[in-house]
Amino acid sequence: MAILGVGVDVVHIPRIAALLQRKGSGKLASRILSKEEHAQWESLPSSDVALQARFLAVSDVDRWGVKEAAYKAMYPVVRPTWKELAYRGLGDQALGKARAKPALVYSPVAAADKEHVGRIHLSELKAIYPAIEYDVEKIDISKNTQKEPWFIKLNPNGRIPVLVDRTRDNFPVFETSAILLYLTHNYDTEQRFWYDPIKHPKEYSEILQWIFFAHGGVGPMQGQAHHFNRSAPEDIPYAKKRYTDETKRLYGVLEIRLKDRDWLVGPGRGEFTIADVKAFPWVNRHPFAGIESLDEWPRVKAWLARALERPAAQAGYQVK
Ligand SMILES: N[C@@H](CCC(=O)N[C@@H](CS)C(=O)NCC(=O)O)C(=O)O
Secondary structure (H helix, E strand, C coil), X not given: CCXXXXXXXXXXXXXXXXXXXXXXXXXXXXXXXXXXXXXXXXXXXXXCHHHHHHHHCCCCXXXXXXXXXXXXHHXXXXXXXXXXXXXXXXXXXXXXXXXXXXXXXXXXXXXXXXXXXXXXXXXXXXXXXXXXXXXXXXXCHHHCHHHCHHHHHHCCCCCCCEEEEHHHCCEEEECHHHHHHHHHHHHCCCCCCCCCCCCCHHHHHHHHHHHHHHHHHHHHHHHHHHHHHHHCCCCCHHHHHHHHHHHHHHHHHHHHHCCCCCCCECCCCCECCHHHHHHHHHHHXXXXXXXXXXXXXXXXXXXXXXXXXXXXXXXXXXXX
C-alpha cells in the first residue's frame, strides 16, 4: 500500500495501567485486539496480569499507541477500526518468542448491515418471482468508494446501499427503507411481503410505522452504538452507555410488539413483511452495539431466530 501519511501517538502508560486495574484487561482486549491478536491473547496465562498488560499496551509492546498512530496516518482516506489492525513482531516477546521486525497489518472488514436489508429482500423476492434478475456490486467503504463522483451521482448522501433499476433507465434509489418500498411497489405484484394501502389501510400503515421506527430509531441509535463500541479512536464511556442503553430500550419496544406474534405486522400472529426485513438485520448485529445477549428480550430473540431460518435470509447473508 502507498504511504498515506505519518501518525505519531504518545501513550500515557500510568493512565492505561490504571484503566486495566479498574476495568480488568479482558474487556479492553476484546475492544482493541484483532482476531489474530486475540488468539495470541487467549494463550497468555490468565493469572499473569503484568504480562497481559504488557501485551495490550504497557511497556515495550505499545499496541495501543501504534494503532492510534496508524489511524491518524490513514485518516480520512481510510478509517480503520482497532480490530482491523493487527500488530506483529515485538509483541511476540510477551509470548516468549524471538524479537522480530515489527509490522502492522491492516485487514479491512466490510460493514454491511444495511446492504443485508436489500440483499435479503431481493432474495425473498427472487424466491417468489424467479424472473427478477439482479446482481450485487460490492462497495469498499474502507476505501471511501461511496464518496467517488460516480457514486455521488447515484446517491448524493455518499452512503451505501443504492439500488439501480436497469429496467427503468438505471433509475437510482437510495436509503434502505426507500429501496424496500420501491421494490415492494414495483416488483412485489402479488403483495407477498406487504399489504395493499387501499384494501388494507391499517396493515399498510403498520408496515410504515415499523419501518419508520427501525429507520429513524434502531438504525441511527444502534449505528452510533456500533461506532462508539467498536471504531471510535478514543474510549468515551458516556457515548457508549447512551447509545447502547437507547438501543436496548428500542429492543424493549420490539419485545412489547412481539407479544403473541411471530412477525411485526399482519393479523393474528402476523406475517413476514418488509417491516421485519428492515428491522431484524440490525438486531442480528447486537454484539457490535455492546449487547452480548438477547436473553433480556426473549420474544425478540425468537423472532430473530425465525427470520434467520428463512432460506432467503441465509442466501442474502451469503452474497459476497
Ligand atoms: N440511512 C441510510 C444510512 C446508510 C449508511 O449509514 N451506510 C453506511 C454503511 S452501513 C455507510 O455508507 N457508511 C460510509 C460513510 O458514511 O461514508 C440508509 O438506511 O440507507
